[in-house]
Amino acid sequence: EVVLTQSPGTLSLSPGQRATLSCRASQTIGTNFIAWYQQKVGQAPRLLIHGASSRATGIPDRFRGSGSGTDFTLTITRLEPDDFAVYYCQHYGTSPPGTFGRGTKLDLK
Amino acid sequence: HLVQSGAEVKEPGASVKVSCMASGYTFTSYGIGWVRQAPGQGLEWMGWISPYNGNTNYAQRLQGRVILTTDRSTSTAYMELRNLRSDDTAMYYCARDISSGLFSYYMDVWGAGTTVTVSS
Numbered sequence: 001e002v003v004l005t006q007s008p009g010t011l012s013l014s015p016g017q018r019a020t021l022s023c024r025a026s027q028t029i030g031t032n033f034i035a036w037y038q039q040k041v042g043q044a045p046r047l048l049i050h051g052a053s054s055r056a057t058g059i060p061d062r063f064r065g066s067g068s069g070t071d072f073t074l075t076i077t078r079l080e081p082d083d084f085a086v087y088y089c090q091h092y093g094t095s096p097p098g099t100f101g102r103g104t105k106l107d108l109k
Numbered sequence: 110h111l112v113q114s115g116a117e118v119k120e121p122g123a124s125v126k127v128s129c130m131a132s133g134y135t136f137t138s139y140g141i142g143w144v145r146q147a148p149g150q151g152l153e154w155m156g157w158i159s160p161y162n163g164n165t166n167y168a169q170r171l172q173g174r175v176i177l178t179t180d181r182s183t184s185t186a187y188m189e190l191r192n193l194r195s196d197d198t199a200m201y202y203c204a205r206d207i208s209s210g211l212f213s214y215y216m217d218v219w220g221a222g223t224t225v226t227v228s229s
Contacts, residue, residue: 001169033214033215035215035216037152039152044202044204044219044220044221044222045144045152045202045204045216045219046219047215047216047217050207050214050215050217056217057217086151088151088152090152090154090215092212092213092214092215093208093212093213093214094212097154097156097157097166097167097168097212097213099153099154099168100144100151100152100153100154101151102151103151103152
């Protein structure tokens with residue numbers, strides 16, 4: 001089973017800055033089947049990115065997914081106040097089924 | 110659009126069954142995934158079912174306690190968790206999974222969640 005390690009655990013930034021969130025897999029993911037979700041307090045998660053770099057419907061281009069192999073990154077350029085939330089990566093399309101990383105909390109500095 | 114059933118309070122050892130009614134899309138063209146989140150914790154993938162062919166995948170640590178089913182006549186998915194323990198207290202989400210085939214993929218539409226509390 002692939003284990004996903006997200007870092008940092010917490011990232012404190014200000015609006016207008018750039019956020020870089022990491023998701024490292026314990027094994028090579030040849031298919032790039034990595035998704036990223038955003039979860040705000042008291043809300044259900046929202047899909048941001050699938051296939052490591054494809055934005056979901058309605059997601060602004062400030063959210064960019066990249067990476068391959070074992071290292072994947074979610075970059076949020078020009079942070080807006082609404083972006084402060086917890087972000088999870090997930091590996092999918094495998095047997096045994098994929099799991100989520102433990103999340104990165106993006107905090108307002 | 111996914112509408113989940115209301116909050117539940119159960120005693121240890123009991124079972125709970127959460128429903129998730131889908132609308133606005135062809136129910137059999139997508140899977141349904143279930144994810145839970147204990148208070149203050151991260152997301153835990155529980156399982157996936159294809160309403161199209163009945164295929165299921167379950168998280169290994171829940172295997173034997175969780176059962177996923179669907180009713181195509183009402184476009185409703187169900188998650189039953191048996192032999193409840195206190196650490197099953199969590200928010201339970203259903204979500205539309207892009208895959209209706211062999212494996213779960215990613216989830217693009219989420220329900221609002223159902224709170225399940227296990228307490229004596």
